[in-house]
Amino acid sequence: xxxxxxxxxxxxxxxxxxxxxxxxxxxxxxxxxxxxxxxxxxxxxxxxxxxxxxxxxxxxxxxxxxxxxxxxxxxxxxxxxxxxxxxxxxxxxxxxxxxxxxxxxxxxxxxxxxxxxxxxxxxxxxxxxxxxxxxxxxxxxxxxxxxxxxxxxxxxxxxxx
Numbered sequence: 218x219x220x221x222x223x224x225x226x227x228x229x230x231x232x233x234x235x236x237x238x239x240x241x242x243x244x245x246x247x248x249x250x251x252x253x254x255x256x257x258x259x260x261x262x263x264x265x266x267x268x269x270x271x272x273x274x275x276x277x278x279x280x281x282x283x284x285x286x287x288x289x290x291x292x293x294x295x296x297x298x299x300x301x302x303x304x305x306x307x308x309x310x311x312x313x314x315x316x317x318x319x320x321x322x323x324x325x326x327x328x329x330x331x332x333x334x335x336x337x338x339x340x341x342x343x344x345x346x347x348x349x350x351x352x353x354x355x356x357x358x359x360x361x362x363x364x365x366x367x368x369x370x371x372x373x374x375x376x377x378x
Contacts, residue, residue: 221285225250226294234281240274241265243281244291252292252322256351263350266323266330267291273330275349292322295329305329305367312372314363316354323350328364337368340375 222231225248232247239258244250244267256262258277265276268290295303302310305328315321324347331338331346338346343364344357352360362372 219282221281223284223287223289225289226291236280236282238281239277240267240269240279240281240284240289241276243284244276244289247281250291250293254319254322256319261351262320262323263327263347264320264323266326266350268326268330271333273327290326292325295325305332305364308363308367309360312359312363312366314355314360316352320350320352320354324352324360328367331364332368337370338364340365 218233218235220231221234221243222229230248232243234243234247241253241255244253245255253267253276254264255277256264260275260278263275266273267276269279269284269287271288295306297303305325309315309321309325314324327347327350331343335342340361343361347357347360362375365372365375
């Protein structure tokens with residue numbers, strides 16, 4: 218076991234981890250940040266997306282030790298301290314971009330990464346960027362609308378599926 222320390226959502230946090238401990242497991246089981254979901258453990262679904270040093274990563278493909286000393290952002294850090302939803306989270310709520318909610322943390326984190334690098338993405342760019350995130354409920358239409366709305370764009374132009 219080794220001590221792993223990282224800054225998570227602005228707070229320094231530490232815990233013990235074996236060399237094979239995945240970042241997703243460390244966040245959920247050691248740091249009790251259960252908003253990062255694990256849907257597949259094979260990097261297929263994207264439910265476990267977090268930001269490490271500003272980059273979106275699937276936390277089930279990264280060892281906790283690889284994040285030692287890193288800045289990590291999880292879904293728990295997206296809302297304001299008083300619980301007010303951020304722009305992306307509010308857009309997901311307003312535009313029904315979630316159903317069961319299992320994929321939502323990864324979708325929100327991926328959307329945040331996309332909007333950071335491309336503040337006004339097209340519908341096609343959003344769909345392309347979300348290729349690594351699987352939703353088994355909504356068919357993506359409202360997720361795309363939510364991300365477009367979060368970017369300040371008119372969502373009425375998105376054709377119904």
